[in-house]
Amino acid sequence: MGRRKIALIGAGNIGGQLALFAAQKQLGDVVLLDIPQKEGVAKGKALDLEQCGAILGYDATITGTSTWSDCAGADVVIITAGIPRKPGESRDDLVGKNLPIIRNVATNVKEYCPDAFVIVISNPLDAMVYELKRVTGMSRAKAVGMAGILDSARFSLFLSRAAGVSVKDTRAMVLGGHGDSMVPVPSACTINGVPATVRISEQQLEAIIERTRKGGGEIVGLMGTSAFYAPAAAAIAMAESYLLDQKRLLPCAVYLEGEYGVNGIYMGVPCIIGAGGVEQVVEIPLTEQERAALERSAEHVRSIVQIVERS
Numbered sequence: 001m002g003r004r005k006i007a008l009i010g011a012g013n014i015g016g017q018l019a020l021f022a023a024q025k026q027l028g029d030v031v032l033l034d035i036p037q038k039e040g041v042a043k044g045k046a047l048d049l050e051q052c053g054a055i056l057g058y059d060a061t062i063t064g065t066s067t068w069s070d071c072a073g074a075d076v077v078i079i080t081a082g083i084p085r086k087p088g089e090s091r092d093d094l095v096g097k098n099l100p101i102i103r104n105v106a107t108n109v110k111e112y113c114p115d116a117f118v119i120v121i122s123n124p125l126d127a128m129v130y131e132l133k134r135v136t137g138m139s140r141a142k143a144v145g146m147a148g149i150l151d152s153a154r155f156s157l158f159l160s161r162a163a164g165v166s167v168k169d170t171r172a173m174v175l176g177g178h179g180d181s182m183v184p185v186p187s188a189c190t191i192n193g194v195p196a197t198v199r200i201s202e203q204q205l206e207a208i209i210e211r212t213r214k215g216g217g218e219i220v221g222l223m224g225t226s227a228f229y230a231p232a233a234a235a236i237a238m239a240e241s242y243l244l245d246q247k248r249l250l251p252c253a254v255y256l257e258g259e260y261g262v263n264g265i266y267m268g269v270p271c272i273i274g275a276g277g278v279e280q281v282v283e284i285p286l287t288e289q290e291r292a293a294l295e296r297s298a299e300h301v302r303s304i305v306q307i308v309e310r311s
């Protein structure tokens, strides 16, 4: 059996880091695709990363290109094509800039990688993955968005630091849209099954939730551009669960068909990812407050999707 093939659309900050993680985890060969004006960057990063393999000890072939046919037959496609945030911008502010880009990418995915498991990272996430599904006509099992794992990672880290415990033992969940309306779920926060409130106060939890909501913006404010290490790690966790049929339960942006009372939009919910892609959406018990916050988040996502539909 040959190696699996992973096509990374966008060879920028997240794209480069995705390639490194995919190669280190030996998930398969990697193709880094960017626009023709950036083909040199894609090729240069690919070569640099292959040389990295001679030191770290991985055999993956990593290719840079601007030619979509090089992505043909990919098992997984991860899309970061687009413009990242600048300080002061919200993810929603990117909709006008990134909509033509996702339409172009989706058209090519449909032509060259129709059978791939496709993970979208470009923002505003829920609207971009919605448009990808609409243009490609893909099933919800195969077209998914990365956001919840990243937001939950931020939530977990802040919780573990406040509780004074290892991040390995901290479980946290963020659902809803990937934006200011995201819904951290306090009732799902545990330290290896022990309610997190055993180690931290309600007041600390409130502050952590607020920091989580603004977690992406905090980094944009510091660096002048979006985060890339943790977003790449999150998407690789999804790709790995698909390629190795791990059946992990992960919060991802999934096209909802009535689950959580929401229909016809993408939003972050827990789901199981295995060889079938998104194999199942898992409905977890929520408090009344959490459910209301999720409804508000769905309304917000819907308002951005309406902008996409009108454009």
Ligand code: APR
Residues within 6 Å of the ligand: 009, 010, 011, 012, 013, 014, 015, 033, 034, 035, 038, 080, 081, 082, 083, 084, 085, 094, 098, 101, 104, 105, 121, 122, 123, 124, 225, 226, 227, 228, 231
């Ligand atoms: N096809 C392929 N690549 C494209 C296209 C396209 N049509 N349009 C733009 N790109 C490329 C850019 O040339 C750039 O190299 O996408 C890359 C994006 O890389 P960065 O600017 O470094 O942005 P990054 O930090 O990787 O974030 C990308 O992910 O988290 C989101 O908000 C973020 O929407 C942004 C995206």
